[in-house]
Amino acid sequence: MSPGKISEYIIESLIKLSGLIIVGFVILIFLFLFRDAVSLFGGYSPGAFLFGRNWLPISEPPQFGILPLLIGSVYVTAGAIIICVPLGVAAAMYIAEVAPKSLKHILKSLIEILASIPSVVLGFIGIVWLGPFLKNTFGLTTGMCGLTGSLLLAFMAMPTIISISEDALVSVPRTFKEAAYGLGATKWQMLWRVMLPSAASGIIAGIMLGIGRVIGETMVVMMVTGNAPVIPESILQPLRTLTATIAGEMGETVSGSEHYYALFAVGLALFIITFIINLIADISLQKARK
Amino acid sequence: MVNVNPQVIIQTINLNCFYGRMQALTNLNIEVYKNEILGIIGPANSGKTTFLRALNRLNYLNPTYSQKGAVIFDNQNADDIPDDMLRKRIGIIFALPQTLPTSIFQNVAYGPKVHGIKKKSELQGIVESALKKAYLWDEVKDRLDMPAPRLSGGQQQRLCIARTLAVEPEVILYDEPCSGLDPISTAKVEDAMGELKSDYTQILVTNNTKQAARVSDRTAFFLMGEMVEIGLTNTIFTTPQDKRTDDYVTGRFG
Amino acid sequence: MNFARVREKIAFILLGATMLIIVLPILLIIWYIVSNGAGAVTWEFITQPPRNGMKQGGIMPAIVGTIILITGTMAFSLPLGILSAIYLVEYAKDNFFTRLIKLSIVNLSGIPSIVYGLFGFTLFVVYCKFGASILAGALTLAIMSLPVIITATKEALEAVPQSFREISLSLGATKWQTIRNCVLPYAIPGILTGTVLSLSRAAGETAPILFTVAAFYLPRLPHSLFDQVMAMPYHLYVISTQVPNMPLKLSFATGFVLIMVVFLMNLVSIVLRAHFRKKKQW
Numbered sequence: 001m002s003p004g005k006i007s008e009y010i011i012e013s014l015i016k017l018s019g020l021i022i023v024g025f026v027i028l029i030f031l032f033l034f035r036d037a038v039s040l041f042g043g044y045s046p047g048a049f050l051f052g053r054n055w056l057p058i059s060e061p062p063q064f065g066i067l068p069l070l071i072g073s074v075y076v077t078a079g080a081i082i083i084c085v086p087l088g089v090a091a092a093m094y095i096a097e098v099a100p101k102s103l104k105h106i107l108k109s110l111i112e113i114l115a116s117i118p119s120v121v122l123g124f125i126g127i128v129w130l131g132p133f134l135k136n137t138f139g140l141t142t143g144m145c146g147l148t149g150s151l152l153l154a155f156m157a158m159p160t161i162i163s164i165s166e167d168a169l170v171s172v173p174r175t176f177k178e179a180a181y182g183l184g185a186t187k188w189q190m191l192w193r194v195m196l197p198s199a200a201s202g203i204i205a206g207i208m209l210g211i212g213r214v215i216g217e218t219m220v221v222m223m224v225t226g227n228a229p230v231i232p233e234s235i236l237q238p239l240r241t242l243t244a245t246i247a248g249e250m251g252e253t254v255s256g257s258e259h260y261y262a263l264f265a266v267g268l269a270l271f272i273i274t275f276i277i278n279l280i281a282d283i284s285l286q287k288a289r290k
Numbered sequence: 291m292v293n294v295n296p297q298v299i300i301q302t303i304n305l306n307c308f309y310g311r312m313q314a315l316t317n318l319n320i321e322v323y324k325n326e327i328l329g330i331i332g333p334a335n336s337g338k339t340t341f342l343r344a345l346n347r348l349n350y351l352n353p354t355y356s357q358k359g360a361v362i363f364d365n366q367n368a369d370d371i372p373d374d375m376l377r378k379r380i381g382i383i384f385a386l387p388q389t390l391p392t393s394i395f396q397n398v399a400y401g402p403k404v405h406g407i408k409k410k411s412e413l414q415g416i417v418e419s420a421l422k423k424a425y426l427w428d429e430v431k432d433r434l435d436m437p438a439p440r441l442s443g444g445q446q447q448r449l450c451i452a453r454t455l456a457v458e459p460e461v462i463l464y465d466e467p468c469s470g471l472d473p474i475s476t477a478k479v480e481d482a483m484g485e486l487k488s489d490y491t492q493i494l495v496t497n498n499t500k501q502a503a504r505v506s507d508r509t510a511f512f513l514m515g516e517m518v519e520i521g522l523t524n525t526i527f528t529t530p531q532d533k534r535t536d537d538y539v540t541g542r543f544g
Numbered sequence: 545m546n547f548a549r550v551r552e553k554i555a556f557i558l559l560g561a562t563m564l565i566i567v568l569p570i571l572l573i574i575w576y577i578v579s580n581g582a583g584a585v586t587w588e589f590i591t592q593p594p595r596n597g598m599k600q601g602g603i604m605p606a607i608v609g610t611i612i613l614i615t616g617t618m619a620f621s622l623p624l625g626i627l628s629a630i631y632l633v634e635y636a637k638d639n640f641f642t643r644l645i646k647l648s649i650v651n652l653s654g655i656p657s658i659v660y661g662l663f664g665f666t667l668f669v670v671y672c673k674f675g676a677s678i679l680a681g682a683l684t685l686a687i688m689s690l691p692v693i694i695t696a697t698k699e700a701l702e703a704v705p706q707s708f709r710e711i712s713l714s715l716g717a718t719k720w721q722t723i724r725n726c727v728l729p730y731a732i733p734g735i736l737t738g739t740v741l742s743l744s745r746a747a748g749e750t751a752p753i754l755f756t757v758a759a760f761y762l763p764r765l766p767h768s769l770f771d772q773v774m775a776m777p778y779h780l781y782v783i784s785t786q787v788p789n790m791p792l793k794l795s796f797a798t799g800f801v802l803i804m805v806v807f808l809m810n811l812v813s814i815v816l817r818a819h820f821r822k823k824k825q826w
Contacts, residue, residue, distance in 0.1 A: 004406065008720045015635060018627035019645045022694070025687055026648040029655065029663045036666055090562040098556050099563075107563065109814075114570045116741075116810050118748025120777040121799045124784045125573055128792065158566060188552035209654075216656025218751040219777075223785055243658045243751070250662070250755050255670065267662040271655060278654030282647075348714060351706075353638065378716025388707045390726060401715035404725065457715050 033271055036264035040064070044258060049265060055229040055240075057249065057259045064262040066269065068231045072146070072239035073215055076225060079150025079235050080157060080214045085207055087154070088161035092203075095162070096169040097191050108163075115159035122152050123223030131224055138236070144226035146235035152220045157210035164209060168202020168288055169195050202288035208281035212274050218243040242270050299324045299461065299491050300345060304359035307340050309352060314340040316515045318359070322461075322493060327483060329506030329523060330495045333538070336512040338495040342463045345493070346380040347373055364460070378405065381454035382463040386470050387446030389438035394430050397438045397449055401457035416456050424452035425482045444475020451482055462486070464494045468501065480505050499539055503527050511535045574803070581800025584793040590801070593763035598787055603798055605763055609773030610747055610805065612766065613757065616682025617689055617746050622739060624686075625693030632694070633701040634723055653691035657751040660688045665755040679769040681757025688752055689742045696738020700731035733820030737813045744809035748802065750777040760786075776802045 040049065044064060052065015095107050130151065131143030172195045180190040196203075226238025227248060240248075246263050253260040300322040307315035315337040322328050330338045343349045345361060347368065361368040368376055378401075390397050398417040407413055417434070421427040426448040430441070438449055447467055454462055464483070468476040483492060483505055496502050502509050503523060510520035511532075519526065519535045530536045588602055595601035628645070636642040664684030674680040704727050712722035750758075758778035766773050780798045783790045 008718060012635075012720055015627050015631045018624055019631040019636070019641070021624060022628050022652070022690065023644055023648045025690070026651050028667065029659070029687075032663055032666045032671070033659070087562055087566055090559050091566050094556075094559040094563045098559055107567065110567055110570055112810065113574070113807070116744055116748070116806050117573065118750070118777050118802055118806060120748070120750045120780050121577065121803055122573070124780055124795060124799050125576065127784055128795070129576065155566075155569065162566075186548045186552040188555045189548060192555070212654045216654070216658070218656065218658040219781060223781070243656055246658050246662060247751055247754055250665070264662060264666070267659045270659050274654045274656055274659075275651055278650050279647075281654075282650045346714065348710065351710065351713070373713070374716045374718045376716075377714055382714045384707070384710070384714075388711055390708060390711060391730070400712070400725070401717075404712070404715065404717040404721045453711075453715065 030271065033264055033268045036261055037268040040258060040261035040265045044262070049262070053231060055245070057253075057262065062258060062262075064258070064265070066242070066266060068229050069240055069242045069245050069266065070269075071231050072225070072229075073241040073243070075146050075232055075235050075239060076149045076153060076221060076241055077211060077214045079146060080153035081207070081211055083150060083154035084157045084161060084210060084214075088158050088206075088210070089165050089203060091158075092162045092165035092169055092206075093191055093196070096166050097187065097195070111159050111162055114155065119156060119217060119219040120223070122156065123220040126152050126220065126224035140236055142226060142238060144224055145237055146225055146232060146239045149221045149225040149241075150235060152224060153214045153217055156217060156220065157214050160213055161206045161210040164206030164285075165199065165203045168199035168206070171202070171288075172198045199288070201284045205281045205285040205288060208277055208284065212277040212281065215277070216243060216270065216274050218247050222247050242266050246270075297323045299364060301362040302341075302344075302359065303362065305341075305344060305361065306358040307337070307344055307349065308356045308358075310354040314515055315344070318517055320510065320517060320520065322491060323508075324491055325487060325489075326507045327487060327492045327494060327505055329502030329509040330493065330512060331497075331499050331502045331509060331538070332512035332518075334497070335514070337515040338512050339465055340515075341512070342382065342465050342493065342495050345461070345463060346377045346382060348377070348382065378457050379459050380461040380463065381457060381459035382465065383447070383450050383454060383467045385466040387443055387450055389441070389446050389449060391437065391439055393435045394438050394441070394449060395434040398453050398456050401453060405457060417452075420452040420456040421449075423455050423482070423486065424448045425478055425485070426452055442475070444471050444478060447471060447475070447479055448482060451479070455486075459490070461491045461493065464492065464496075466496055467494070469497060476501070499527075499541075511538060513538070577796060577799050577803060580793075581796035581798075584797035585800055589794075589797055594761065595763075598761060598783055599789070599791055599794070603774075603776065603779060603801065605765060606774040606776045606779040606798075607801065607805075608765055609759075609775045610777075612678055612773055613682055613685060613753065613775055614743050614747050616678055616769075617685040618739070618743055620683055620686035621689045621693055621742075625690050625739075626697050626735060628690075629694045629697035629701060630723060630728075633698055634719070634727070649691050649694055652687070653695075655688075657688065657749055658754075660684055660752040661754050661756060663687075664752060669756055675770060676755065676757055676759075676772050677770040678757055678766060678773055681753045681773075681775075684752045684756045685746045685749065688749070689746050692742035692745065693735075693739055696741070697731070697735045700734025700738070701727060703734060704730045733816060737817045740809050740813035740816065744806045744813070747809065748777055748806050750775075750781055753778060776805070 049064055049066060051067060052063055053067050054063040054065050055068050056063040095104055099107060126148050131148050134140060134148055135143035176194050176198055177190055180194040221241045222244035225244065227240050227244060228238040229240040232239040246266055250263055253263060298321045302318050302320050305315060305318040306313065318341060332338050340349060344357060349355045390400065395417055398420050399413045402413055402416050418427065421430065426445060429445060438446065441449060468479055486492065494502065494506055506523050508521060509523045509526040511518045511526065513534055519530060519532045526535060527539050530539065590602055590607065591604050592602035593605050594603060632645060661684065664680055668674045668680035668683050669676055708726040709722055712726040753775055757772055759772040759774050760782055762772060762774050776798065780795065780802060783798065784795045
């Protein structure tokens, strides 16, 4: 073989290997989380972990029930999604069909800017401004609660939902629109009755990805939701999410302790939850492409 | 193994081509002679382009493509020749002039470069002679650094011919090379083909029956994936054996 | 005006109002950080290490740390991301393995950043015995950045006209020669844009570096890949939650420098995109 052929063989092997490495990473991530997570269940029952109502890692004996954390995550996520989805889809409709072209570019850039603001900066805003503001406005005992987190997370998920929904709306076939206009529909009727339904799978994909983003977000919730690992009664109370628990407690655990393994079990739960959510998003995205 | 006429450079044996389940070419047996210009005529979707691209295996760029039967090139089964070597020896000119967005010089020098020629002076010689053979040299010799996409359509198509010639193929395939060109540019491309006859075997797929009549030595008529008839161009256009050929060349359909 | 027209008018006004509800806070947040932070950013703040329990001085080690981490991230993720995108676009056939890779990328893009942090800690810090170090942190951020880089590179490769590949192959070039000479050069702008964007995101990430590299307080600069560093996002987290009586001015200034770095990278990517789009000839 000539030197050219040899180097070509090497590079092509590397290219094929890189695909394998990507798959390898996912397997590695799963295996390493799994390895440490199952170590917990040597001495702690999976039932108590999944359905336990108390997360008390340093009490004697320790309790590792993830229910309060899971419910905390669900509260914050649900709050964020309820705020974010109507606003985001409406914004996508505005950008796709209503906004004049020049404004469209400005709005899209602004959304991109929002996407690039680091979460720790938003968390900081929550601490110094939004939290105190909510506390004073609604007369709460503390501004560090689920609602503060939900509001900030709603903004973090906004770029994902807006851009994917907008893509879905824009890619509705022109013939659909023309048919609607041909029947004398106004632009709004066309947008509401024709484009929105045909873009549904794309929009659902955007919402799912938004949920995935919110559930996995760590810094904002750790900084602004008050970090109380109890089952919250309302979104106005301090709570603690799955992500914040890992971030907040990992530094204090002893490697190899039950607490340490419990945090990996929480990580594994997050891995599985987000995997399912993203899978659903991906499936509806592929459906939207057809 | 295969009974090969010494003059034959390409031969297909029971060639069947498919895109997915759709059959594009059925039981094709054809022989191409050295240094001839073989014209392939027929209406759209008659398998002409599939035949052409089967010869240098470009069809395989389509992932749904499959073929049965054999293409014999220079006494060898084409499947046994590595793709890059086969395509170096069987060049192709596409329907629309397709240039790379680089300079005229770089377009022509691309082939020789990938085949290992590095020396600038050598490349310059190759580019010059290829452009001359393609009847383009006089028009571009002062602006070889100009981006190729800025040339006119006809010039671009001759640039494509020059680019193919620069790798010194044995066979040149033309896939409706003049479909987008004006009559003057077409004439120039045809002139170039006539000039290349002494050194190359050329196969010309065309929608324009008159063009086949003008330039080819033999002509084959394809219809719906089958070869209806092949013969001397003169015969095909004056006394074809098959009624369908007659109908097509006299313009009754197609 | 008929009823449908009136309804349309109202609907569009509501949509516009929604847009405003989204856009205003974005501008407000930026203005809030800039107006409170810009004034506190002095030459000393950028060039000096923190002093007096981080309540005085600057954030130089955190800026340098973030730059080092980003460079390291790029060194790992760029080659791997580009190679695997090339595999998917140019080599992969529609088979099980390809679907597995695509599924893996979907999965990687969805994994929460804190889970990357856990993974990086158990694999790189503990199992590979790198300790909390630049190497462990950069590797963790690199794996997290891969999906964005791969997706951007894929799109850039797919945008290169198929005819370029056909021309090259028809002249007898091999597959790799074709990719190198007739595909990659025209995909580079898109690849660069996506890479810069993904790195700007990595620059702002905190969770993945929490346990893998970030130092609470480390005024000196690192000597090797196995040293810890400070990083801007983590520093902002620390001073806004862990340090009592922190002068707010310094927190704002840190936030300001951080978003400026991230915006600057975004700007670079936007300028790159515009520049290459103008030059594009096909």
